[in-house]
Amino acid sequence: MFEEFTWEFIVGHLNYWLFIVLMMTGLYIVVARSNLVKKLVGLNIFQVSVFMLYISMGKITGGTAPIFPTDMKVDPGVTYSNPLPHVLILTAIVVGIATTSLALALIVRIREEYNTIDEAGILEIESTICRAENQLHGEAMGGRA
Amino acid sequence: MLVITALTVVRTASLFAVVMLSGVFSLLSALLLVTLDAVDVAFTEAAVGAGISTVLMLSTLALTSRHERPSKLSPVVPLFVVLVTGAALFYGTLDMPNFGSADAPAMLHVYPEYMERSQHEIGVPNVVTGILASYRGYDTLGETAVVFTAGVGVLMLLSGLRRRREDDEDDDGENQRGSG
Structure with a gap:
């Protein structure tokens, strides 16, 4: 397995590895931090690194941006990078900002309701409410529940 | 640079600084996208990622609080999850073609056809715009x-x-x- 790790292979795959490191940093922020805004920033980092992963697949060494000369006389000697990932990622960026804004609105609403944007704080409040309700229902059931 | 910015986001507790750093991250990634020949994407990323989303996050901060409470969770389990996922992704990249190679599978099927046909059928110099508005x-x-x-x-x-x-x-x- 290790004989394929030639110098050329390593240099050719460095870009993927860089984006994986970025992705995992974003994922770590999402999983380990309990502040909701920070989670969202982590999610953004994850998203952008996925975008860059896709774009880097469309790159051709020595190629140029996929824009023809304005007189449309295309020189067959010029290589252009693959425009299809660009198109897909353009759509994805706009959809990403839409979901981000929705999440931010949700955070504002959560803060209004719970007066905190910290996940641990929300869980605390929720469990207090739950305990109070259980006690209430328990008394109503005559101490059997 | 991107990695340093991302790691600083992990360490910083002030949410204002975190939001600013996410704007910096978007701008740096836009620069990287320019070098990867994706000028349209870089343009959108700079406008949307560094501009609009920073403004939205700042207005959220204005409506909520500015500081992060120190987390009581232990970092071991998330770190484990992240490392396992990262290892799986790393294993997946071993089959990928080399960066910038012209004979990668992505370059052989649809790409030449789109490049060829969009010259005659659409007549818009920017292929990305042509595909975005016409084919897709x-x-x-x-x-x-x-x-x-x-x-x-x-x-x-x-x-x-x-x-x-x-x-x-x-x-x-x-x-x-x-x-x-």
Whole structure:
């Protein structure tokens, strides 16, 4: 397995590895931090690194941006990078900002309701409410529940 | 640079600084996208990622709090999850073609056809614009639907905000009057 790790292979795959490191940093922020805004920033980092992963697949060494000369006389000697990932990622960026804004609105609403944007704080409040309700229902059931 | 910015985001507790760093991250990634020949994407990323989303996050911070409470969770389990996922992804990249190679599978099937046909059929010099508006027009339509839905959702979530606040203040005022 290790004989394929030639110098050329390593240099050719460095870009993927860089984006994986970025992705995992974003994922770590999402999983380990309990502040909701920070989670969202982590999610953004994850998203952008996925975008860059896709774009880097469309790159051709020595190629140029996929824009023809304005007189449309295309020189067959010029290589252009693959425009299809660009198109897909353009759509994805706009959809990403839409979901981000929705999440931010949700955070504002959560803060209004719970007066905190910290996940641990929300869980605390929720469990207090739950305990109070259980006690209430328990008394109503005559101490059997 | 990107990695340093991302790691700083992990360490920083001030949310204002975190939001600014996310703007820096977007701008750096836009620069990287330019070097990867994706000028349209870089343009959008700089405008949307560094511009609009930073403004949105700042306005959220203005409505909420600015500082992160120190986390009581242990970092071991998340770190384990992240490392396992990262290892799996790393294993997946071993089959990928080398960066920038012209004979990668992505370059052999659809790519030449699109490049060839968009010269005659569309006549727009920018191939990305041509594909986005013509061949994949329905994608853009769906994207518009998504953005519209998100906008309606945001409006519905935030529309009662001011009214509810005034109600709260009224309640507080009445309570104070009652106690006083």
